[in-house]
Amino acid sequence: MSKVSPSDGDPGDDNPAIDIEGLSNGFDGHLVHENLSLTVRRGEILGVVGGSGTGKSVLMRSIIGLQTPSAGTIRVLGRAVAEPDPDNPDSDIRSRWGVLFQGGALFSTLTVGENVVVPIKEFYPEIAPELQREIAGFKVMLSGLPPEAAVKFPSELSGGMRKRAALARALALDPELLFLDEPTAGLDPIGAAAFDSLIKELHETLGLTVFLITHDLDTLHEICDRVAVLADRKVIAVGTIPELMASDHPWIQEYFNGPRGRAAQNSRPAVDTPAPPVETVAKTANPKPVDKPTQPDA
Numbered sequence: 001m002s003k004v005s006p007s008d009g010d011p012g013d014d015n016p017a018i019d020i021e022g023l024s025n026g027f028d029g030h031l032v033h034e035n036l037s038l039t040v041r042r043g044e045i046l047g048v049v050g051g052s053g054t055g056k057s058v059l060m061r062s063i064i065g066l067q068t069p070s071a072g073t074i075r076v077l078g079r080a081v082a083e084p085d086p087d088n089p090d091s092d093i094r095s096r097w098g099v100l101f102q103g104g105a106l107f108s109t110l111t112v113g114e115n116v117v118v119p120i121k122e123f124y125p126e127i128a129p130e131l132q133r134e135i136a137g138f139k140v141m142l143s144g145l146p147p148e149a150a151v152k153f154p155s156e157l158s159g160g161m162r163k164r165a166a167l168a169r170a171l172a173l174d175p176e177l178l179f180l181d182e183p184t185a186g187l188d189p190i191g192a193a194a195f196d197s198l199i200k201e202l203h204e205t206l207g208l209t210v211f212l213i214t215h216d217l218d219t220l221h222e223i224c225d226r227v228a229v230l231a232d233r234k235v236i237a238v239g240t241i242p243e244l245m246a247s248d249h250p251w252i253q254e255y256f257n258g259p260r261g262r263a264a265q266n267s268r269p270a271v272d273t274p275a276p277p278v279e280t281v282a283k284t285a286n287p288k289p290v291d292k293p294t295q296p297d298a
């Protein structure tokens with residue numbers, strides 16, 4: 001297995017959306033990340049996979065400044081998240097991304113529309129309340145919810161609709177970057193596929209860069225341009241799924257070439273567009289099939 005070298009070789013890496021180098025994170029002496037590096041290209045949908053507890057959510061929290069790393073640098077949209085923009089010190093980089101946290105995390109005592117208004121109010125208090133509500137209503141529709149969903153409380157919605165409501169809130173500020181932490185977890189396959197289509201459509205129409213944590217193999221096959229694999233406290237590989245499948249790392253083999261991985265692959269129509277250039281993955285001529293009928297990270 002080769003080492004990840006995120007900055008090598010691809011023009012998309014010259015001005016990345018996210019650039020992480022030498023990141024370390026730990027809790028009470030337990031290291032979650034150690035010298036982790038990762039580059040997310042502008043405009044891509046990057047899937048992030050890894051077993052439960054490998055630090056996917058901690059990685060996302062580090063990028064958006066909710067977790068202070070013990071070492072390393074993180075640059076988002078060209079600047080360090082903790083530092084003010086020298087050209088525009090009043091601008092807040094947090095207004096340039098939207099986040100859908102694991103589990104959705106909507107305010108249960110606010111309606112969907114009020115939930116979407118929260119970030120608008122926080123970052124643009126000068127906008128008149130009526131206009132704030134109008135913007136929120138638009139985001140609700142953009143997320144594929146009927147307009148009447150805006151006046152409902154999260155508890156009145158199905159799981160799939162709650163995810164869409166959380167997505168509407170993540171889109172509230174017209175973000176350039178969208179972070180999604182296991183957005184299809186808990187949805188039935190039809191709901192999950194519909195959510196995937198929505199993400200793909202929004203990615204295309206809004207020109208978003210998407211950082212998508214998921215263990216949903218269908219999602220990975222369906223909408224991700226590349227996939228980053230977290231294991232052994234770092235990103236051990238980044239590439240398209242065919243590139244990853246050529247890796248000999250046991251977790252990658254088990255995940256993508258195991259029964260569920262193969263099923264997900266076969267349920268998709270063949271894609272005949274050429275794969276973008278590889279950046280990191282060691283190529284082994286003949287990946288060994290793995291028979292174990294288990295799937296990491298349920």
Ligand SMILES: Nc1ncnc2c1ncn2[C@@H]1O[C@H](COP(=O)(O)OP(=O)(O)O)[C@@H](O)[C@H]1O
Pocket residue numbers: 027032050051052053054055056057058059
């Ligand atoms: N705030 C925290 N305090 C202590 N330990 C934490 C905290 N957040 C995460 N961890 C630990 O860090 C590891 C990675 O967590 P997480 O990023 O949530 O994993 P996952 O890959 O499943 O998203 C786990 O061992 C988890 O228990």
Ligand SMILES: [Mg+2]
Pocket residue numbers: 056057058102181
């Ligand atoms: Mg998580």
